[in-house]
Amino acid sequence: xxxxxxxxxxxxxxxxxxxxxxxxxxxxxxxxxxxxxxxxxxxxxxxxxxxxxxxxxxxxxxxxxxxxxxxxxxxxxxxxxxxxxxxxxxxxxxxxxxxxxxxxxxxxxxxxxxxxxxxxxxxxxxxxxxxxxxxxxxxxxxxxxxxxxxxxxxxxxxxxxxxxxxxxxxxxxxxxxxxxxxxxxxxxxxxxxxxxxxxxxxxxxxxxxxxxxxxxxxxxxxxxxxxxxxxxxxxxxxxxxxxxxxxxxxxxxxxxxxxxxxxxxxxxxxxxxxxxxxxxxxxxxxxxxxxxxxxxxxxxx
Numbered sequence: 693x694x695x696x697x698x699x700x701x702x703x704x705x706x707x708x709x710x711x712x713x714x715x716x717x718x719x720x721x722x723x724x725x726x727x728x729x730x731x732x733x734x735x736x737x738x739x740x741x742x743x744x745x746x747x748x749x750x751x752x753x754x755x756x757x758x759x760x761x762x763x764x765x766x767x768x769x770x771x772x773x774x775x776x777x778x779x780x781x782x783x784x785x786x787x788x789x790x791x792x793x794x795x796x797x798x799x800x801x802x803x804x805x806x807x808x809x810x811x812x813x814x815x816x817x818x819x820x821x822x823x824x825x826x827x828x829x830x831x832x833x834x835x836x837x838x839x840x841x842x843x844x845x846x847x848x849x850x851x852x853x854x855x856x857x858x859x860x861x862x863x864x865x866x867x868x869x870x871x872x873x874x875x876x877x878x879x880x881x882x883x884x885x886x887x888x889x890x891x892x893x894x895x896x897x898x899x900x901x902x903x904x905x906x907x908x909x910x911x912x913x914x915x916x917x918x919x920x921x922x923x924x925x926x927x928x929x930x931x932x933x934x935x936x937x938x939x940x941x942x943x944x945x946x947x948x949x950x951x952x953x954x955x956x957x958x959x960x961x962x963x964x965x966x967x968x969x970x971x972x973x974x975x976x977x978x979x980x981x982x983x984x985x986x987x988x989x990x991x992x993x
Contacts, residue, residue, distance in 0.1 A: 697887070701883070702879065703768055703770055703809075708754065710886045710892055712738065712755045712766060717875075733758070735756075735757070738754065738755055739752050739754065740752065740755075749992050753765045758802070763787060767809065769810045780808075780824075787804055802839070804839065805841045805843060807845070809845050809847060811866075813848060815844070818850070819846060819849065820854060820863075821844070823841065823844075824843075857873075861875070864876075959982070959983055963981040964991045964992060
């Protein structure tokens with residue numbers, strides 16, 4: 693269900709994006725997650741859109757970060773949609789397309805890190821961290837570095853002993869929402885500041901109101917379409933029977949089935965609009981419109 697603004701926490705992508713728009717916090721988080729040094733950040737963009745083509749499936753990256761020679765995409769993932777591998781593949785492709793200008797040499801492509809912070813175990817092996825890098829199957833020792841990295845964190849992992857103390861503290865904060873060191877205290881303060889930001893509250897509530905209105909309109913349109921489809925189907929089936937009784941039964945059955953089909957189809961179309969035009973997270977839209985994620989994803993392709 694669509695949460696109220698007051699119910700949001702750091703693991704909700706809207707609030708996560710707002711908090712990580714702070715350059716210092718975002719830089720520290722990247723360094724904690726990847727155990728690297730970031731020299732300086734050139735750009736941070738929350739909900740960064742990439743549109744490959746009008747008719748193609750666009751994406752909206754939670755927190756998109758550039759430094760001098762790297763690109764980072766930070767994603768907060770609270771719903772297991774069982775498609776992270778393919779999703780990362782698509783994200784990587786569009787990130788590359790977005791940064792490579794016409795006739796630019798491929799050598800100009802920056803190293804990329806796509807990082808998912810999952811509130812579930814994405815690969816069901818109990819690991820804290822899953823990192824994917826390209827390699828040669830027949831000769832693993834042979835260097836093959838295309839400078840692409842995918843990293844998945846399992847926030848719920850029980851064994852965190854392999855993580856640095858700062859990473860352990862951050863993951864604990866994501867789980868409990870209770871700060872336990874200087875960094876998580878500053879993140880928690882940023883969360884509080886974000887939740888008292890009237891502009892961001894209005895922004896979030898505007899989206900919520902639109903979704904509710906879209907749901908109501910979808911139901912109305914679905915009912916109207918269902919009545920029309922049901923009437924036509926019922927009459928056709930009734931005439932085929934050639935009897936007044938058959939016509940009445942067919943019409944009644946068609947009306948019922950048409951109403952259901954019409955409502956479902958209209959709700960699905962409204963959900964597609966919410967994702968495409970208003971760039972809302974697909975899992976939130978699917979839950980709020982009560983439509984299957986698989987059907988919604990299929991319509992978005």
